[in-house]
Amino acid sequence: MKLATWNVNSVKVRLPQLLDWLAAARPDVVCLQELKAESPRFPRTELDAAGYGCAVNGQKTYNGVALLSRAPLAEVVADIPGFADEQKRVIAASVNGVRVLCVYCPNGQAVDSDKYQYKLRWFAALKDYVAAELARHPRLVVAGDFNVAPEDRDVHDPKAWEGQVHVSEPERAAWRALLALGLQDSFRLFEQPEKTYSWWDYRMLGFRRNAGLRIDHLLLSQDLARACTSSSVDKAPRKLERPSDHAPALVELDQSMLA
DNA sequence: ATGGCTACGATCCGTAGA
Numbered sequence: 001m002k003l004a005t006w007n008v009n010s011v012k013v014r015l016p017q018l019l020d021w022l023a024a025a026r027p028d029v030v031c032l033q034e035l036k037a038e039s040p041r042f043p044r045t046e047l048d049a050a051g052y053g054c055a056v057n058g059q060k061t062y063n064g065v066a067l068l069s070r071a072p073l074a075e076v077v078a079d080i081p082g083f084a085d086e087q088k089r090v091i092a093a094s095v096n097g098v099r100v101l102c103v104y105c106p107n108g109q110a111v112d113s114d115k116y117q118y119k120l121r122w123f124a125a126l127k128d129y130v131a132a133e134l135a136r137h138p139r140l141v142v143a144g145d146f147n148v149a150p151e152d153r154d155v156h157d158p159k160a161w162e163g164q165v166h167v168s169e170p171e172r173a174a175w176r177a178l179l180a181l182g183l184q185d186s187f188r189l190f191e192q193p194e195k196t197y198s199w200w201d202y203r204m205l206g207f208r209r210n211a212g213l214r215i216d217h218l219l220l221s222q223d224l225a226r227a228c229t230s231s232s233v234d235k236a237p238r239k240l241e242r243p244s245d246h247a248p249a250l251v252e253l254d255q256s257m258l259a
Numbered sequence: 260a261t262g263g264c265t266a267c268g269a270t271c272c273g274t275a276g277a
Binding site: 009010012013034036060061062107108109115147164165166199201202203204205206213215242244245 | 262263264265266267268274275276277
């Protein structure tokens with residue numbers, strides 16, 4: 001079972017690249033973020049033709065998340081239950097006995113901003129939600145754009161980023177609190193190339209200089225971590241004309257080890 | 260030099276992303 005997460009930065013603009021990438025990578029489940037489209041505008045027909053069913057939590061202009069799956073999506077839940085929020089950042093569903101939470105965590109803008117306070121409140125609500133989901137579903141994936149670079153090795157220039165949004169200590173503490181519930185950062189289960197990132201600034205030749213951050217993650221419950229055989233970032237879509245600023249991240253799970 | 264792109268929805272600039 002191959003699971004992926006990709007912040008596409010407009011599903012409308014990126015649809016041709018998304019379809020090409022699905023055909024090339026052939027993931028079983030995909031978490032999408034930053035659709036920037038309302039649910040009725042989501043390209044269900046094209047994705048259905050590509051062999052994917054969809055669960056969509058869309059929003060005009062900003063945010064918006066979706067789950068794609070080759071197998072049926074069951075028990076679809078949008079948003080964080082009990083957390084009042086206008087912003088469409090979460091959708092969850094079950095696929096073949098695996099619970100998948102697709103998340104688009106807030107950016108936070110700047111550490112002295114209201115949006116940063118919202119980011120920390122949002123992470124606290126996510127933690128409670130994940131704790132409840134983990135109690136119900138021992139096979140749990142939490143995947144998406146977390147907007148947190150967990151460690152300095154996930155940052156191209158830690159000195160330049162020190163104390164900034166995405167790497168500040170309260171954000172990293174929120175990240176660690178999530179993991180402390182019993183989740184593993186799948187990427188760190190394996191030897192990885194140094195300076196692997198998942199996002200590069202459109203400006204300043206960010207991608208060409210590999211001036212990036214690793215902020216897109218797939219977190220696995222213990223049961224799933226035991227069955228995980230690989231975790232990687234696919235930089236190929238970031239090299240295309242008119243790319244998303246994020247690259248897809250992926251994991252592979254060995255079905256036989258999930259028995 | 261705190262900018263530099265990109266997407267969006269509104270106009271011909273502002274907001275947001277990270």
